[in-house]
Amino acid sequence: xxxxxxxxxxxxxxxxxxxxxxxxxxxxxxxxxxxxxxxxxxxxxxxxxxxxxxxxxxxxxxxxxxxxxxxxxxxxxxxxxxxxxxxxxxxxxxxxxxxxxxxxxxxxxxxxxxxxxxxxxxxxxxxxxxxxxxxxxxxxxxxxxxxxxxxxxxxxxxxxxxxxxxxxxxxxxxxxxxxxxxxxxxxxxxxxxxxxxxxxxxxxxxxxxxxxxxxxxxxxxxxxxxxxxxxxxxxxxxxxxxxxxxxxxxxxxxxxxxxxxxxxxxxxxxxxxxxxxxxxxxxxxxxxxxxxxxxxxxxxxxxxxxxxxxxxxxxxxxxxxxxxxxxxxxxxxxxxxxxxxxxxxxxxxxxxxxxxxxxxxxxxxxxxxxxxxxxxxxxxxxxxxxxxxxxxxxxxxxxxxxxxxxxxxxxxxxxxxxxxxxxxxxxxxxxxxxxxxxxxxxxxxxxxxxxxx
Amino acid sequence: xxxxxxxxxxxxxxxxxxxxxxxxxxxxxxxxxxxxxxxxxxxxxxxxxxxxxxxxxxxxxxxxxxxxxxxxxxxxxxxxxxxxxxxxxxxxxxxxxxxxxxxxxxxxxxxxxxxxxxxxxxxxxxxxxxxxxxxxxxxxxxxxxxxxxxxxxxxxxxxxxxxxxxxxxxxxxxxxxxxxxxxxxxxxxxxxxxxxxxxxxxxxxxxxxxxxxxxxxxxxxxxxxxxxxxxxxxxxxxxxxxxxxxxxxxxxxxxxxxxxxxxxxxxxxxxxxxxxxxxxxxxxxxxxxxxxxxxxxxxxxxxxxxxxxxxxxxxxxx
Numbered sequence: 001x002x003x004x005x006x007x008x009x010x011x012x013x014x015x016x017x018x019x020x021x022x023x024x025x026x027x028x029x030x031x032x033x034x035x036x037x038x039x040x041x042x043x044x045x046x047x048x049x050x051x052x053x054x055x056x057x058x059x060x061x062x063x064x065x066x067x068x069x070x071x072x073x074x075x076x077x078x079x080x081x082x083x084x085x086x087x088x089x090x091x092x093x094x095x096x097x098x099x100x101x102x103x104x105x106x107x108x109x110x111x112x113x114x115x116x117x118x119x120x121x122x123x124x125x126x127x128x129x130x131x132x133x134x135x136x137x138x139x140x141x142x143x144x145x146x147x148x149x150x151x152x153x154x155x156x157x158x159x160x161x162x163x164x165x166x167x168x169x170x171x172x173x174x175x176x177x178x179x180x181x182x183x184x185x186x187x188x189x190x191x192x193x194x195x196x197x198x199x200x201x202x203x204x205x206x207x208x209x210x211x212x213x214x215x216x217x218x219x220x221x222x223x224x225x226x227x228x229x230x231x232x233x234x235x236x237x238x239x240x241x242x243x244x245x246x247x248x249x250x251x252x253x254x255x256x257x258x259x260x261x262x263x264x265x266x267x268x269x270x271x272x273x274x275x276x277x278x279x280x281x282x283x284x285x286x287x288x289x290x291x292x293x294x295x296x297x298x299x300x301x302x303x304x305x306x307x308x309x310x311x312x313x314x315x316x317x318x319x320x321x322x323x324x325x326x327x328x329x330x331x332x333x334x335x336x337x338x339x340x341x342x343x344x345x346x347x348x349x350x351x352x353x354x355x356x357x358x359x360x361x362x363x364x365x366x367x368x369x370x371x372x373x374x375x376x377x378x379x380x381x382x383x384x385x386x387x388x389x390x391x392x393x394x395x396x397x398x399x400x401x402x403x404x405x406x407x408x409x410x411x412x413x414x415x416x417x418x419x420x421x422x423x424x425x426x427x428x429x430x431x432x433x434x435x436x437x438x439x440x441x442x443x444x445x446x447x448x449x450x451x452x453x
Numbered sequence: 454x455x456x457x458x459x460x461x462x463x464x465x466x467x468x469x470x471x472x473x474x475x476x477x478x479x480x481x482x483x484x485x486x487x488x489x490x491x492x493x494x495x496x497x498x499x500x501x502x503x504x505x506x507x508x509x510x511x512x513x514x515x516x517x518x519x520x521x522x523x524x525x526x527x528x529x530x531x532x533x534x535x536x537x538x539x540x541x542x543x544x545x546x547x548x549x550x551x552x553x554x555x556x557x558x559x560x561x562x563x564x565x566x567x568x569x570x571x572x573x574x575x576x577x578x579x580x581x582x583x584x585x586x587x588x589x590x591x592x593x594x595x596x597x598x599x600x601x602x603x604x605x606x607x608x609x610x611x612x613x614x615x616x617x618x619x620x621x622x623x624x625x626x627x628x629x630x631x632x633x634x635x636x637x638x639x640x641x642x643x644x645x646x647x648x649x650x651x652x653x654x655x656x657x658x659x660x661x662x663x664x665x666x667x668x669x670x671x672x673x674x675x676x677x678x679x680x681x682x683x684x685x686x687x688x689x690x691x692x693x694x695x696x697x698x699x700x701x702x703x704x705x706x707x708x709x710x711x712x713x714x715x716x717x718x719x720x721x722x723x724x725x726x727x728x729x730x731x732x733x734x735x736x737x738x739x740x741x742x743x744x745x746x747x748x749x750x751x752x753x754x755x756x757x758x759x760x761x762x763x764x765x766x767x768x769x770x771x
Binding site for chain 2: 007008011012014015018019022023025026027029030031032033034038039040041042043044045046047048069070071072073074083087089226251252253265381410412414415416418440441443
């Protein structure tokens with residue numbers, strides 16, 4: 001018995017020593033981590049922009065030899081006006097017309113290329129010559145549960161000085177941009193039997209919107225920021241006026257809209273936006289930009305405009321979104337208020353596009369170095385957070401009504417070239433995956449049988 | 454009669470497991486959950502920042518405990534696990550000073566794939582060593598973990614091995630929510646099955662209920678009739694847990710959160726006063742569920758899942 005106690009004591013001492021070592025090491029390492037910012041070990045994730053040799057062919061995007069070596073990265077898209085993405089009261093039936101966008105990325109030492117492809121069964125929208133942003137953004141409102149509340153609709157339209165017309169007992173169209181009333185449409189109106197349905201489209205009369213695609217580059221410091229932009233008013237702290245304000249107060253506890261529409265919850269982002277009607281060579285409004293007088297009137301750098309007018313090319317615009325709002329970069333505020341004055345780098349963004357077999361294919365090309373203030377500066381070897389947004393103009397998607405990626409996706413600019421992998425046929429992949437699954441199950445069963453032997 | 458040395462070893466191994474479980478829960482609450490929320494909170498940031506530092510401490514300590522835990526898990530392939538996990542955890546830290554883009558190089562991609570494979574094998578190893586009733590009740594947690602591992606490899610195949618596989622990851626969003634809800638119920642059932650009447654376990658359960666209720670009830674009261682608070686809390690859920698759900702479901706989500714808190718703590722009570730095995734099952738459930746909704750961008754997520762799986766597999770065969 002004595003021997004047993006002795007053994008036990010000795011064992012306990014050994015145990016205490018072992019544990020003391022482990023705990024001391026763990027505590028020491030933990031403390032070092034608290035004092036010095038030491039990185040944690042990472043695993044590879046996200047989209048990779050490989051280093052390639054070659055240059056862009058804007059006339060035929062996607063045809064460049066280097067693209068054939070890279071596979072598409074599939075990004076699923078979700079409706080941004082859905083209760084899954086935003087705390088709004090009801091889903092918007094016309095939001096989220098595009099289920100996915102496919103992405104490839106590469107760079108050649110001085111330029112980055114991003115190739116995107118998405119299905120558009122409505123055909124290309126080149127939008128009418130009425131205005132640079134297309135025809136009036138007229139929201140359609142409806143009541144899925146019965147007749148439309150005309151009293152509320154009247155109040156809403158009057159408050160924002162808009163006209164409207166009735167389609168039938170449950171549907172009506174407000175003539176005029178809903179930008180100041182987006183917040184009310186999302187958070188208040190459904191309580192009163194008026195829901196946002198989408199944007200008014202009439203394909204015969206030509207009332208539809210441009211097709212658009214946007215890439216958002218996150219420039220803030222939040223760890224897991226949301227890529228979904230805020231719904232709000234024309235400026236932060238906007239007060240909903242009059243009776244409408246009182247009605248909002250009943251449900252929201254306040255008649256103040258905290259955010260500006262299009263602002264970001266945390267940090268800032270550079271948005272690259274391609275617009276079929278305006279920044280695409282075949283777009284019906286492209287000619288505005290080749291007109292130097294128009295450019296200068298709209299706050300675009302004169303030297304940049306005149307050299308652009310001599311050799312026009314497809315391009316994309318840069319927008320800045322931050323916690324205070326959404327802004328144009330490098331022009332006087334064509335779409336949104338301007339963040340800068342005229343910038344010589346305005347046309348240093350290139351874009352090629354084509355519509356083929358029901359798909360839009362758009363290639364974004366930009367120097368790695370930021371061409372304008374507030375635009376993202378790209379450094380090889382770094383990882384960036386990107387998000388995607390797509391609008392089908394003929395389906396009634398425009399401005400705040402679109403399809404977006406559910407979250408930011410890491411994009412790494414790799415310093416290496418793509419490995420030469422022979423393309424693997426799909427059946428081989430399927431067989432391989434099935435094989436791996438069977439193998440894993442077999443391994444599990446073997447362990448199981450070992451245990452029960 | 455059981456040998457003294459064996460008894461000592463069991464004691465040592467159990468202590469490692471407690472430390473693992475404790476640090477893991479701390480890293481989840483104070484780092485994984487808290488970090489994305491800090492920029493949005495109106496509360497004094499310095500308090501939260503120091504809480505975040507404790508989270509960082511826990512991650513680092515966890516990276517030390519895990520290799521020791523794996524080394525002492527007498528399971529097949531344990532040396533391979535030890536080498537791969539230690540390299541993935543500490544090799545990455547060293548390499549980040551020598552070659553910061555190490556995680557894009559082919560040896561690291563290969564190592565990550567191996568780590569991924571070993572993690573799946575560990576999950577299967579753990580699943581096959583569970584008792585039938587435990588297996589049934591832990592199936593939602595296991596499926597959650599497996600689906601996130603499958604998502605990870607699809608991404609890796611496309612971007613690093615250049616093999617195009619187009620399966621929309623968001624197609625898994627609603628099945629995942631369903632698994633999260635059933636997981637809360639089955640885990641609670643597991644905790645209740647293991648209950649044994651004794652003065653201490655009744656006290657423990659009562660305390661656990663109070664803690665879970667003190668998290669759930671205010672959240673539930675706050676959001677059940679107040680759309681505005683639903684919206685606010687929905688964003689917190691989205692940022693902290695990686696769960697996107699409609700705001701009207703926030704009261705339901707707060708009940709689920711309460712059930713998870715209750716189940717995890719009650720399982721720990723069972724482990725302390727009734728049967729050590731429950732502590733191992735808690736480690737398994739907590740690591741599986743909490744890493745399933747976050748992208749596996751850090752080696753520690755794989756390593757934690759592998760370590761808790763191997764631990765369960767080891768004590769089941771002991």
